Amino acid sequence: MKTERVSRAVLLAGAGAVLAGAVALFATDGLVGPGRDGPRPAPGAAGQAVRAAGAGARASLPELHALIGDREKWLRAHPRDEASWAVLGAAYVERGTREGDPAAFPRAERALRRSLAVYPAAKGNADAQLGLGALANARGDFAAARRWGEAVRERSPRRWEAYAVLVDAYRGLGDHVSAGRAADRLGALRPGATALSRAAQVYRDRGWREDASATAAEAVARADTPAERAACLQRLGDLAWERGEPAEAAARHAAALDLVPRHGPALAGRARALAALGRTEEAVRGYRAALEAQPLPEYALEAGELLQALGRRDEAREQYARLRELAEEEAAHGVNASLVPARFEADHADPEAAVTWLRAEWRRGHRSVEVADALGWALYRAGRAREALPFARRATERGLRSALFSYHRGMIERELGMAGAARRRLSEALRVHPEFSPLFAPRAREALAALGEPPLRAPRGR
Known part of the structure; x- marks a missing residue:
């Protein structure tokens, strides 16, 4: 199973960080463009998403869907509200990543570029630029993500979300020195689970396993919402897996699933660990659940290789065919889908x-x-x-x-x-x-x- 990659869960955290920043400004009337008089989202689930993101945390998927619906409705009547376009675009990126739905990415790009058309980058529209950086990371275009993040950092060096985008971009490019510097700056500007999760990944890249695990555990303790805590637990499980501790990995992923039952990375991580523990039938079912929750090519590859190892070649071929279909769909929506298909x-x-x-x-x-x-x-x-x-x-x-x-x-x-x-x-x-x-x-x-x-x-x- 090929799990050593720039984790989708980490890239998701980048989208969530950008959404948190955009929503925080939106919710506190801190806007400086034409959309400054736009109302806050309606109460209920959309309002809960705003409160979570405004605190720098991750909203639940139902709250995220409610926020998207709320902003779509508002923008039909107020198409020149650039702040809402930026919020909507960042929310599309996060939803697309969390649900494994690449069709959300073109919608995200249209919304973010609409925000820039109303209020250009040259005048200070950092939110849309950061959204485009998170989108580029989610699509695997790390060079473009670096350009967007560095442009915001140059103009607004205290915008913490820029460093979240940059950590992920630098890691994707293999520039771990710059990733470490960006992670340090992020931690100084915005202490909490988002910064700690990135620091853990940087330590992991450097081979500092104990530091990575300790920092990831602190991120779990600092998480503000169930969705955020589940993502941090899943990351802790991935680190345990890489250390060769599948029983601990399975326990961490199970804890994440207690909080968010359809958490795709945790479902796949638990399946991976169960396979290593010899609980192969449970692992096969786990991969099916992961693909249902978040249909990603890497999950199909892992499922196919497990089935091949079990001698179930027809089922393995079905998973490999699905991998190709998912990779083709990603490519059709602008995702750089070469790494997993190349491994296959x-x-x-x-x-x-x-x-x-x-x-x-x-x-x-x-x-x-x-x-x-x-x-x-x-x-x-x-x-x-x-x-x-x-x-x-x-x-x-x-x-x-x-x-x-x-x-x-x-x-x-x-x-x-x-x-x-x-x-x-x-x-x-x-x-x-x-x-x-x-x-x-x-x-x-x-x-x-x-x-x-x-x-x-x-x-x-x-």
Whole structure:
């Protein structure tokens, strides 16, 4: 199961942070443009969404839907209220990410650009720019997200939401130094769960596992709403999973689901952990629930690989077909959907296609360890192990400790006849997480067994 990526849950937090900032200004009459006289949303669920977002927290999905309906109704009669257009656009981004609905993203872009048309960026419309930054992150266009975030930071260096956008953008680009600086600034300007969650991810990228877990746990304690707390618990579960602790991961995800039963990342995370614990039928059902709540290609890939490992090949093929459909739908709505399909193609279909897609990502400046690992593995699967090795080294030497990345590098080194290095990497993969994948962990054990014990060296002088 390929879980080492820039998490959708983290990108969702970026959309939520931008919505919180836009709503906070909207709700406190702190506007400086033509829409400053627009009313607050109606009481009830929409008002609850405003109160949650105004506190920097995440609203529930019903509250988010109510806020969207409220702003849509208002804007039909008041089309020049740029603040409401910005709120609506940011809410579309968050809803689209949380529900796995890429069709929401073009609507978000139209709303945000409508806000800029009424009140341009040059005059100070930071909310719409930040919304476009969150949208770019959600679409996987990290270079564009960086441009939007940096533009707001330059003009308004105390807008904390800009740093939330920038942390996610820099991480997607593989610039962890800048991500750390942005996370520090975010924490100074807006202490709380949003900043702590990002700091945890930055620590995780650097390989600081204890710091990441402690900071993520503090984020859980600082969460202000059930939706926010569920997201923080889910992130804590993901960190436990990466440490090779599936029982703890399952417990964290279950706690998140007690708060938000249809939380897609927690459903998928719990399924992942249950598979590692040998509770495979529960895991299969868990993936089905995750795909129903949030239909993402990565969940279909994980479900397919679990089913393939169980020998249920027809069901696995159905999941792989669904992966392709979901990726095509994402691409049709402007989402950069290359990483997960490339991982699928490398392992299950056309490695050369994966190489082509991933080289394009690399040229675009998307040089995270996730892309480096995927490109190295695709090159190996395409029969070009020597070209693959520099990318595998980059993925495993940049801080993040990933069993999957170590497995990939070990297999590449084995192909190149580097038996000692391969033995070390494969052993490391299984030490970090003995059940990192139902499909590939057994292959790692087989490869390690085939390498055998290291040869005994004769003492010097004999």
